[in-house]
Amino acid sequence: MKIRGQDISWKRIVIISMLIFFLGVGSYGVYFLYRLDKPIFIKSFQDPFIFNNGTTVQTKEDWENRRAQIKDLLLSEEYGTMPGHPHNITAKVIETEDLGNGNILNTTKLIMYPNASSTTPINFTLWVYIPDGTGPFPTIVKVSEDGTGSQEKMSDYILQRGYMYVCYNHIELDPDTKSEDIAGPCQKAYPSYSWETLAVWAWGAMRVADYLLNESWVNAPDGIPNVNSSVLIITGHSRRGKTALLAGAMDERFTMVVPNGSGCGGAGSFLVQGYLSETIADITSKFKTWFKEGFENYGGKEATLPFDQHFLRALVAPRIILNTEGLIDFWANPIGAQAVYEATGPVYDFLNATNNNAIHYRSGGHGFTQVDFKILLDLSDKLLLGKPITGNFYMKPFNIDFLIEYSTPN
Numbered sequence: 001m002k003i004r005g006q007d008i009s010w011k012r013i014v015i016i017s018m019l020i021f022f023l024g025v026g027s028y029g030v031y032f033l034y035r036l037d038k039p040i041f042i043k044s045f046q047d048p049f050i051f052n053n054g055t056t057v058q059t060k061e062d063w064e065n066r067r068a069q070i071k072d073l074l075l076s077e078e079y080g081t082m083p084g085h086p087h088n089i090t091a092k093v094i095e096t097e098d099l100g101n102g103n104i105l106n107t108t109k110l111i112m113y114p115n116a117s118s119t120t121p122i123n124f125t126l127w128v129y130i131p132d133g134t135g136p137f138p139t140i141v142k143v144s145e146d147g148t149g150s151q152e153k154m155s156d157y158i159l160q161r162g163y164m165y166v167c168y169n170h171i172e173l174d175p176d177t178k179s180e181d182i183a184g185p186c187q188k189a190y191p192s193y194s195w196e197t198l199a200v201w202a203w204g205a206m207r208v209a210d211y212l213l214n215e216s217w218v219n220a221p222d223g224i225p226n227v228n229s230s231v232l233i234i235t236g237h238s239r240r241g242k243t244a245l246l247a248g249a250m251d252e253r254f255t256m257v258v259p260n261g262s263g264c265g266g267a268g269s270f271l272v273q274g275y276l277s278e279t280i281a282d283i284t285s286k287f288k289t290w291f292k293e294g295f296e297n298y299g300g301k302e303a304t305l306p307f308d309q310h311f312l313r314a315l316v317a318p319r320i321i322l323n324t325e326g327l328i329d330f331w332a333n334p335i336g337a338q339a340v341y342e343a344t345g346p347v348y349d350f351l352n353a354t355n356n357n358a359i360h361y362r363s364g365g366h367g368f369t370q371v372d373f374k375i376l377l378d379l380s381d382k383l384l385l386g387k388p389i390t391g392n393f394y395m396k397p398f399n400i401d402f403l404i405e406y407s408t409p410n
């Protein structure tokens with residue numbers, strides 16, 4: 001082949017092209033490593049202690065009132081409003097499986113009637129893994145069936161640790177669609193609320209709590225497993241992690257809240273965007289109907305947001321929050337999750353519950369693994385069951401150079 005009159009062999013062309021390619025990949029690699037701990041800081045985190053009228057929280061009672069304002073803000077802007085409990089829930093065990101060693105799996109249906117005159121119930125399925133013994137059992141509620149997608153099957157491990165494990169089928173409450181706005185059974189039954197998919201799924205977790213705690217509106221002819229109500233944990237992965245955090249933030253019956261790899265709209269930050277992390281524009285272009293209508297307008301305009309996810313995290317205080325993250329789960333914004341964790345610290349300090357604000361990073365990417373569950377169980381054993389356990393519950397792997405411009409009120 002001739003280039004500018006010179007004979008160049010194919011071999012040389014291939015070698016030169018490969019050199020250019022590897023130089024390109026190599027320099028991108030260097031840039032990638034350089035950018036990894038350099039997030040974009042859109043603006044400083046809002047002070048959670050400032051009331052809407054500009055005054056500052058001074059007392060614990062003030063915080064309760066501020067908490068109510070934060071709840072309203074997040075529901076009205078981000079997730080949509082949701083109803084209280086249904087008028088009546090009937091629980092029916094439809095199948096019991098012997099798992100050996102005294103463990104059993106009950107498949108249970110919750111049949112819910114929204115109000116006294118409802119004729120069409122909303123039904124959804126629970127898979128209740130009950131360990132050997134009489135209880136009361138510390139209990140984990142998980143959004144979605146055990147061991148699907150990038151979530152490892154955990155029932156054996158959890159039972160072995162002496163916990164009850166209750167997984168629920170969230171997509172029976174609202175289908176998991178890509179931005180097709182299908183009104184699921186809950187939205188049809190309660191048309192006057194602005195809730196979208198994440199809020200519907202979170203409401204489902206609260207109904208699981210109704211059942212497990214045998215609330216007065218629950219009718220359970222087959223009985224209810226014996227739950228230790230001071231150890232009721234809500235968890236979930238990814239979109240179900242966002243759901244778990246929302247449910248735990250709104251419902252104080254959950255004594256520990258564990259979003260895993262929840263990222264954008266979960267325990268990640270909108271204002272501290274790690275390299276390659278998902279933004280509001282990204283998520284709402286694919287999954288607009290997870291969020292309240294209009295939330296997509298904050299895409300690219302994060303500076304106008306009146307909150308970041310530290311507000312949601314702060315709603316859990318003083319109860320335990322632990323978010324579990326993968327160090328290279330870039331899309332889920334691990335660095336932004338650390339920023340949110342740090343930004344919530346002053347609220348936990350104010351409520352004298354510093355140790356209840358926890359975060360753990362494992363190596364690897366997007367998934368819900370036994371390492372994540374081990375940390376969850378260890379922290380629960382330690383803080384809720386008083387066992388002498390040590391672990392890395394307060395990890396800050398990133399050196400992030402941003403300022404939290406507020407502190408715990410005196």
Ligand code: GTR
Nearest residue numbers: 237238239240263264278283
């Ligand atoms: C992604 C979405 C993430 C995360 C994930 C999942 O496509 O962008 O926010 O929720 O799905 O749930 O697996």
